[in-house]
Amino acid sequence: MIGDLLLRLNKFLSSHKTAFFLSLAIIVSVLFAGILRLKVTESIFATLPDGKSFEEFNRLVESKNIINQVVFSIEIPAETATDEAKELAEAFSDSLSRYTKGYIRNIRAERPNVQEDVYDYVYTHFPLLINPEYYGHINARLVPDSIRSAVTGTYNQLITPGGSFLKQFIINDPLGITGKYFRELNVNNNSNGMVLDDGVMFSADRKKVIVFASTSYDSGNSEKNVELYNLTETFRSKWNKQNRHNHFTYFGTFEISARNAIQVKRDSYFTSFLALGGILLLLIAYYRKLLVPVYIILPGLFGGIFALGIIGYIRPEVSGISLATGAVIFGILLDYAFHFFTHLRHTHSLSQAIKEVSAPLLTGSFTTVMAFSALHFANSVVLQDFGLFASLSLLGAAIFTLIALPLILDATSFDYKKIPAEQRSFNIPKIPASVRSYVLVAIGVLTLVFLYFARFTEFDSGFENLSIQDDDLSNREQALTGINPRAEKRIYVFATSPVRAHAEKVNFEVYQKLVALKQNSKINSFVSSGAFLIPRDLQIERKLRWNSFWNVQRKDSTFRILDQTAAKSGFNAYAFNDFKDWVSGRNQSSVSLDTLFNELGIDNLVDVKSSGTTFITTLIVPQKQLSEVKKDLRTIPGVDIFDRGELAGELLTMVKDDFNYLLLISASIVFLTLLVVYGRIELTFLSFLPMVISWIWILGIAAILGIKFNFVNVIVTTFIFGLGDDFSIFVTDGLLSKYKTGKDTLRSYQSAIALSATTTIIGTGVLIFAKHPAIHSIALISVLGIVCILFISFVFQPVFFDFFVQNRIAKKKAPVTMLPFLISVSSFTYFLSGCLFLHSKLVTILILPISKKRKREMINRSLSFYAKTVIYSGPHVRKNFSGLENLNMDKPVIFIANHTSFLDILLAIMLHPKIVLMVKGWVYNSPFFGPIIRYAGYVYTDDGPEENIRKLKGLVADGYSLLIFPEGTRSQDGTIGRFHKGAFHLAEQLNLDIQPLLLHGASDVLPKNDFLISSGALNVRVMPRLAHDDPQWGTTLRDRTKNIAAHFKTEFAAYKYEMEDVAYLKHKVFTNYVFKGPVLEWYFKIKWNLESKNYSFYNHLIAHRKNILDIGCGYGYLSFYLHYKNEERVITGIDYDEEKIQIAQNSYNKTEQLHFVYQDIMTADCGEQDVIFLNDILHYLSEEKQLTLLDRCATALNPGGILFIRDGITDNEEKHKKTKTTEALSTGLFSFNRKSDDFHFFSSNDIRSFAEKHHLSFEMLEHSNNTSNVLFVLRND
Structure with a gap:
């Protein structure tokens, strides 16, 4: 129907070509206008859920230049004086500033000595900075002997040569009360192993001068990073050439970004060239016409333009990552054109190609579009954009393939009839029929194996593993920043609140926690404003504690001993007045907190805005302690931790959660769509199972081979799912075409699928040559996924379909449908379970202290009842019994019945417990029911007439009747075969009547050598007895056999005609x-x-x-x-x-x-x-x-x-x-x-x-x- 509608549309447009191509030109123009509206964002935070604060934290980190720092290291001879090093650093800074063209700012060749200002601030605010535990140290310093010893020591220090700052420090605190605090604060301690001398920063061995700077732009600007990297490398080459004894190296995060961007571009160009060349050569070799590849690309090209144009109007701001990953769906877009041209090659007719390919193409396109549309419900913006781009491009390509492409071929007079036939080298081999069942079993076993290993699939959440960072870069990072990227990690802690006082309180709690962690060696170092920024309420509390501690008695006692000892040591009476004023809280600081923060370089750790205040703390944590440290810090209310590695992990977790949820949604959409299109649950499973199996194989093989999923290649897997969707649908359509009409179009579909898979493997497989780890990681997963899908589609689907459909109809058996199949499995399971139950019952009966005759009766009653339950276990089969009034079991009789199905046995047994059967060896010796029927008295044909007559005499004496199938075997087609004389001979010898039993419908419900219990009806008619001494049936055995057989067949024909109504x-x-x-x-x-x-x-x-x-x-x-x-x-x-x-x-x-x-x-x-x-x-x-x-x-x-x-x-x-x-x-x-x-x-x-x-x-x-x-x-x- 769809094909007919498209043919009508094609015919209409063919007669209005000018209007069509004019409309197409207008549509493309409008789409290009939409593309011009696009605004592509490269922010990685587009991948995060809306409402998260990560992006704001990242903005703070970058705007405060916390991660924009660049460190330069200039070699100098060991004997270089400080003044010479200073001049060298200044000359280097001037040259660097000129060469980097404003991309670098805040170049610091000389650093101010902030020791005095830090001392001044800490000294004057000391009561507010110390905690209650510190008073134990102060008490120890106020013991009289300690005071005397301290004053004596102070005098000795003052009379030795030294700086004025040191002398003032001693005079201000003669008792050494603040010494412990300053040692803990350790302002001059540098975790990077650097030494500051007269404003110049040296390496620990004084063989290098260190210069600090920062980039002048947003660190996420890839273009500027590349430009700065090129400028810096040019400057380094020139400087090192001109200053052979003063070579420099550097480290900055911009270099990592730049080198990755450069490598991505190189890899993209190189792999695109390889892929394009390989695909073009393949297409030319396959179609042997140069123009065909051009036509094939048109639908994909239009699909991309269509998607970008529509997005430009409905959602102008789009994630660049989504467009980059969206490019991988080009394989599906080409897939549509491959199918069209492959069918065109085989049919040599545009109309026939449209008719054959339209239904599966639109079905595949619709299901794939719906699957990608489900990404709209993802939390991640990049997934939403990717889903929108993929859906629209697929829709555009499908429409173009079926409507525009045939008209373009016609308008350009493309001679599709002269496309050369497919070469033998491209023929897809068929699986021999003899091994197909083994292949199906092998796939089943492998799927279970891969399902087990799929549990161990690993996801790599480390962004660093998707980035280029070689040993040289890592070594320079460790040498110049003090961070070993292999063993340490820098993270950021944010204390944020709309109320500044609350933010200060949280920031101070963080500082206290970090001090404790540092003491326990859980962290290596940290930089925080918390050491100086004390919450207001705590300041008041600490000031009161200080005043309470220095009560009048303590001050008088301390000052008296201090004055006495000072006088004895040679100090004048006013020498320690500043100390007394400090203790009494009468001194004032000349350094403000803002000035201190600025001089210490931690002013960038504070962000004050109208919306609130944020304090930032940076810390270096060993990798092994990272989880524990973050866990400890998160116990503080109001704290947020910004760890780019954890961000990647949360991102991947979010993507995984999205994918698990969306995979379920999209799979449900695909499944329901297939169910609507095919209208049969069986065909839906036939098309859907390969996708499920392929997915299990991909996960299992990836786990076995140690291939890890990451943020990049996990998105690419959606593309694989989309291809699997198309492959399965086209193969199903090819299989159905042969089944429905006898046309073997599967070859055309498989050729197109193989071509699509090969081009996609080439397109993604060449990425193995990429040096960038993110791009490189796509190759293995993509190739593995496509190979799995291709194998399952080409092997599993045909074998599965042949087993349940094609092979059966070749044997004139009905195709397997779901309900009868499930009922058949259920009924046979019930039957076999019942046999096992009867075995156990037989054992129980055997040990009962009753006669064998009664035991046999119990077994036969059980057999009869159980046979009846088996027959009635199939609700889809009607049961009809007639002539039961002719059934008189008081007088034994020999029943004769036609035999077409295994069900005949059950139908006969269920009629009455006193009926036993004459059976063949496969029944008599069956491990399932052999022991039961042997004990029940069933007669074995191979025992011979004499033995059987002897046995039957006993059975007849016990009131049993015998049922015999005179044909001797089941009929293949339901017709009645020649009757053997055995039943009639036994009747003659035992003087028993013959009673015909007409069994109808069993051959349709369960034919010979079949496992499927089909829908239908089981009809049984008990005919009147034929007296053994009635001469109308003949007087000889031969005549009686012939006449009764004729009578039976006549009656059965009439019964059959009666039962087989509409x-x-x-x-x-x-x-x-x-x-x-x-x-x-x-x-x-x-x-x-x-x-x-x-x-x-x-x-x-x-x-x-x-x-x-x-x-x-x-x-x-x-x-x-x-x-x-x-x-x-x-x-x-x-x-x-x-x-x-x-x-x-x-x-x-x-x-x-x-x-x-x-x-x-x-x-x-x-x-x-x-x-x-x-x-x-x-x-x-x-x-x-x-x-x-x-x-x-x-x-x-x-x-x-x-x-x-x-x-x-x-x-x-x-x-x-x-x-x-x-x-x-x-x-x-x-x-x-x-x-x-x-x-x-x-x-x-x-x-x-x-x-x-x-x-x-x-x-x-x-x-x-x-x-x-x-x-x-x-x-x-």
Whole structure:
């Protein structure tokens, strides 16, 4: 139906090419305008969920230049003086500033000595900075002996040469109260192992001068990073050449970004060149026409333009990462064109190619688009953008392939008929039938293995593993920043609050926690403002504590001892007045907190805005302690930790969670879509299972090979899922095409799939040559995924389909459908479980202290009851028993029954516990039920007549009757074979009556050598006994066998005819149309319900007539019904709808007596017929053609023949309006039927005149209460 609609559209557009191409040009122009509106953002934080504060933290880190620092190291001779080093550093700074063109700022060749300002601030604010524990140290310093010793020491220090700052430090604190605090604070301690001398920073060995600077732009600006890297490298080369003794090296995070960006660009160009070259060579070699690759690229190109243009209008700001990863779906876009051109090559017809490829292409496109559309519900913006781009591009490519591409080929006069045939080297080998079942088992086993290993799939959350950072870079980072990237990590702690006082409180708690962690060696170093920024309430508390500690008594005692000792040591009376003022809180600081922060370089750790205040702390943590440290810090309310590594982990976790959720959503969408399109759960599983199996294989193999998923390649897996979707759908369509119509289009589909997979493998496989780890990581996962999907699609699907469908219909068995399959598995499981239960029951019965006769009765009752439960375990099978009044088990008898199915045994046993069977070796010696039936008294055919007669005498004496299948084996086709004499010989020897048991339907429900219990009916009829001494059946064994067999077959034929009514045959006819399309199945059910009474009526009138011609047979429903009612009839169906004839002719369950012909009914040879049908066909013909056809039918009708004509007539205008409406819908909107002429309906008088002309009897019957349809029965009497 879809193909027909597209063909009509193509035909319309072909006749208006100018308008079409003008419209296409306008559409492309509008799309380009949309592309110009796009604003691509490169922020990695686009990948994070909305509402997260990571981006704000990153903005703070970057805006405060915390990570923008660049460190330069200049070599100097060991004997270089400080002044010379200072001049060198200044000259270097000037040159660096000129060469880097403003990309570097804050170049610091000389650092101020902030020791005095730090001392001044700490000294004056000392009471506010110390905690309660520190007072223990102060108490120890106030012991009289300690005071005397301290003052004496102070005097000795003052009389030795030293700096004025040191002397002032001693005078201000003669008792050394602050010394411990300053040692802990250790302002001059440098974790980088650097030494500050007269403002110049040296390495610890004084062989290098260190210069600090920072970049002047946002660190996320990749373009400027690359520019700065190139400028710096040029400057380094020139400087080192001119200053051979003063070479310099450097480290800055911009270098990592720049080197990655450069490598990505190089890899992209190199791999694109390789991929494009390889794909073009493959396409040229495959199609052997230079223009074909150009045409193939057009749908993908349009799809990309379509997506970007639409996004430009509806969502102008888009993530650059999503567009980059979105490029990988180009393989699916090419896939559409591959299928179109491959079918074009095989059919040499544009219209046929459109018709064949449209349904699977649109189905695959729709399911893939819906799957990608599910990404709209992701938390990550990059996934949302990727889903939008992928969905729109696929939609655009599919539309272009089916509508625009055929018109372009036609407009450019492309000679598609001269595309060379596929070379043998490209032929896809077939799996030998002998190993297919083993392949299916192997795939099942491997899937279970891979499912086990899939649990161990690893995800690499480290961004550093997706970045270029070689040993040289790592060594320079450690040497110049003091951070070993292999063993340490820098993280940031944020204390944020709208209220500054609360932010200060949280920041101080962080500082205290970090001090404790440092003391316990959990962290290596940290930089915090918390040492100096004390919360206001704590300041008040500490000031009160200080004043309380220095009460009048303590001050008097301390000052008295201090003055006495000072006088003795030679100090004047005013020497320590500053100390006394300090203790009393009367001194003032000349350094503000802002000045101190600025001089210490920690002013960038404070961010004050109208919306709130944030304090930043940086710390270096050993990798081994990272988790524990972050856990400790997170116990503080109001703290946020910014760890770029953890950010990557959270990002990947989020992506994984999104993918797990969205995979479920998209898989559900795909599954439901396939269910709607195919209308059968079985075909849905056939198309869906390969995707599931492939996914399990990908995860399992990746785990076994140690391939890790990361942020980049986990997104690429969606593309693999999309390809798997398309591959599965196209293979399913190819398999169904052969099953439905006999056309083997699977080769075309597989060729296109193989081509698509190969080009995609080339396109992604060349990424293995990329040096950038992120790009390199795509290659293995992509290639692995595509190979898995290709293998499963090419191997699993055909083998699976053949096992459940194609191989079965080749043996004239019904295709396996879901409900009967599940019931069959359930019933056989129940049967085998029951056998095991009866085994245990037999053991129990054997030990009971009762007679063997009673034990046998108990077993036979159990067998009979259990057989009945097995028969009734199939709710989809109707059961009908008749003639039970003829069943008299008081007098033993020999039952004879026809044998077509394993179910016959169960049907016989369930009739009565006193029935035992004569069985063959496979039953008698079965490990499942052999011991049970042997004990029950069943007779073994191979024991011989004498032994069997001896055994039967005992059974008969106990009241048992024997059932024998005279044919000796199950019938293959349901017909009754030749009867053997054994049953009749035993009856003669034992003087037992013969009682026929007619078993019908079992051969349709469970045929010989089958496992599927199909829908249907089991019919059993118990016939009257045939007395053993009744002479009408003959007096000799041979005559009795012959006569009773004839009687049995006659009765069975009548019973069969009675049972196989319209309701019974409905399923038998329907199985010929299973899996041939949901519309067709739906149409069958409606048509059958409407026509079933008519079919019975036709069959009744036809009676013994054998040659039947069904003109306008359509799908052949009536022909099949008449065929099954009497398979001796020779039935021919004719229709000018080729698809309908192909479907009918390719049905599995018919004999050579029924055949369908695709032919114009006006030229078809009608032959000589006993019955001709013209049902709902004449009104499609013009009046002239109607008369011609009717005359030919009358001529072809044998004497005694019947001509059935059913159609709408014009006699009743009101009813006829409805007829014309329904016919218009069937040929127009729904396209169920085709016509080449305008409708022409006739009146009843027209048919009456025709009948009189040809001397045919005339009878008219109404066939509808709502429409004008009537049936004319014309007999050639």
